[in-house]
Amino acid sequence: MEPGEALERIADLLQRVRNQRPKVLAFRRAAEAIRDIPLVELRALADAGRLTDLPGIGSSSATVITEALAGKTPTYLENLTVDTEPPTDLAAPVRTMLRGDLHLHSDWSDGGASIEAMARTASELGHEYLALTDHSPLVRVANGLDARRLEQQLETLAAVNQELAPFRVLAGMEVDIRDDGSLDMDDALLSRLDVVVASVHSKLDMEPAAMTRRMVAALTSPHVDILGHCTGRLVVGKGRPESRFDAEDVFAAAAHHDKAIEVNSRPERLDPPRRLLRIVDDSGAKISIDSDAHATWQLDWQSYGCHRVAEIGVPVARIVNSWPVDELLAWTASHASA
Ligand SMILES: [Zn+2]
């Protein structure tokens, strides 16, 4: 592969699957910068370690160019292709069973689109419902909603639902699980929500025993329906290691309380990893395959999660967002009254 082609491919993949505009632009600039430079000349610069002398060529681009000149598939491109490989046919049968998406964000917290835009796209993707799950206040960087703003959002939802019926926008929140396992929102407000996803966003590296207690406590709360991205890992770029906890205990608690473990479909998360998803499957806990979308185009990411679920062979009946909305709401209501 020619160096310029490699840089363009990387920019395309970054643009299609990730929301990393600055990097997309940097790789496009690099491709542009070397377009008119003959290969011999590029090779001489690479051999001298002087590619970064060229305007628009940073160290990542220089490595890509050097590897491409050596006849190798650049590592950057290879990594990107591995984790952004579009889901195969395996995903499709599971994806077609899904009727909704239970974890996504709007511009009320750190999402990029309005509630209505997210709902319209979800509807175009064939969904009958979604749960709007903006962040709670503890996630300050994400402009989490405090009680007052959540109240306002609930009022807004009534209007959106009237407009989009029969499509349903369910009231929800991705509530933060505090260090001690308590939830970052008033009980009174949580009890008014249709769907609550509880997630860990801080101290992801706490001791396994404490993390286990933290997650089990959240799953025991009558407000919580789904445990979000349980390991917190990030598998691209710099990455982030998995939180450590007793997976058997946590998933058994989910099964005991009839809750769901989320399969987070974001390509940089794909959480839980296969190894843990097998334990979820064995535990009998429900699962929810969610996009965790922060933009309309990311709603389509559910296929990545569907692929994982198909690989492990989790029975479709245990996927809560494959259920009709009334069944789903009866399930979440059963937690509140437990
Ligand atoms: Zn989250």
Ligand SMILES: [Zn+2]
């Ligand atoms: Zn989220």
